[in-house]
Each structure stands twice: as C-alpha cells, then as structure tokens.
Amino acid sequence: GKSANTPIDNEKPLLKDPNGEDEDVHTYRSMIGSLTYLTSSRPDIMFTVCACACFQVTPKASHLHSVKRIFRYLKGKPHLGLWYLKDLPFNLVAYSNSDYDGASLDRKSTTGGYQFLGCRLISWQCKNQIVVFTSSTEAEYVAAASCCAQVL
Helix, strand or coil: CCCCCCCCCCCCCCCCCCCCCECCHHHHHHHHHHHHHHCCCCHHHHHHHHHHHCCCCCCEHHHHHHHHHHHHHHHHCCCCCCCCCCCCCCCEEEEEEEECCCCCCCCCCEEEEEEEECCEEEEEEEEECCCCCCCHHHHHHHHHHHHHHHHC
C-alpha cells in the first residue's frame, strides 16, 4: 500500500463518529497496543496514537482508518526514531508540577509532568483535574503520582 507523509490526517479530524460502522474491538486494541509499544522509540507518533486510543471502547471505521494511516506512515519513514546508544548513560528523569493557586473558583488544579530519557523528551502530560483538592500539597502529591505512573 501507499505510505503516508504524516501520522495524522489534518483534513479529517478524529471524532466520536456515532453513526460510523463498528469495528472489532480486539483488533483495534491490539493495533493500539502495538503502536503504544513503538512510541518509546518513535515519539513522532505519540500524539496520534494517544488520540486514536481514546476510541478503544467503540472503535468505528474512521478510527481504524486513522490507525492504519499511522502504520502507513511508519512504513514510509522506517529510519526515523530515537537511537539509544549503549555507551551513553540511560538516565530517566521526570518532573511534575501542579497549579493549585490558579484554581481559585472551583479549586480544581492542573497537573503536569515531563519525562526525559537522557536529553530526549519522551513523554509529557498536562491534565485538568476533575476532583477538588483541599490543599496545594494534595495537588502536588497527585501530580507526582501521575508522573510516576507515566514512568512505569
């Protein structure tokens, strides 16, 4: 088949697509799992894989088409990726933070984290919390726990 120049089609955004044709959940999840494994060395597909992973409960034909596009992109760009040289230190460094003070109205904080492998950013996240925290310490604890979960 034809390869793709980008992992996501900017002309066709990923949407819920409630009227779309249902796809096999197990096949879709298996494909997402394989792509998730690849993101450790191919961070260029991370955003698209995570976007497609949101539809694992009820995948539609449009979602499967997006997942297949990622595979077509990988086929056309086999030499892109992160190289982990055995002579360099394999240091994993993670940072986390939360913004509790900016949540003065509803007391719902924003948490985030960054993970580096050596000098390479391999993962990041930012999330508006859906629960109310009673202190900035509690918000920081949740941010740290979320960051640790991402590392694992």
